[in-house]
Amino acid sequence: MAHVDSSLSPKEQRTKNIKKIWMVAGILALVTAIEYVIAFAIDPSIYRNVVFILLTLVKAGYIVAEFMHLKHEAKYLIFAILVPIIFVCWFMLAMLIEGTTIFGIRFPELVM
Incomplete structure (x- = not known):
């Protein structure tokens, strides 16, 4: 440790x-x-x-x-690991927001 x-x-x-x-x-x-x-x-x-x-x-x-x-570890290794993780988290959040918006437009009666 x-x-x-x-x-x-x-x-x-x-x-x-x-x-x-x-x-x-x-x-x-x-x-x-x-x-x-x-x-x-x-x-x-x-x-x-x-x-x-x-x-x-x-x-x-x-x-x-x-x-x-x-x-x-070296800072470059840390950034090589963190940058893709941050990108993937951003991508998932963007897809959740986009999916929720499309779902709300397509099925407005199901949205609270």
Whole structure:
């Protein structure tokens, strides 16, 4: 998880790594707790869904950065991974919006 620091003894390095693991677990637990609270605090709507999607993307990004060590890689590799993901997310959102609009025009009696 963490880089090895040659100035630390093996015991100190192990303690540092354990603290890092607990910090990562705490951050993920905090984001999950926020999602849980929002699930019961906000009525079902598009806004709640957007919040859930954003929080899920935050958790996924944090997991990739920490457990897959992406944050320690070269910036070009990070951009080579992030740019296509951002494009695909934008494409899915655009298709959902476009599909909803077409559905509303074609079947206006079914739209709320």
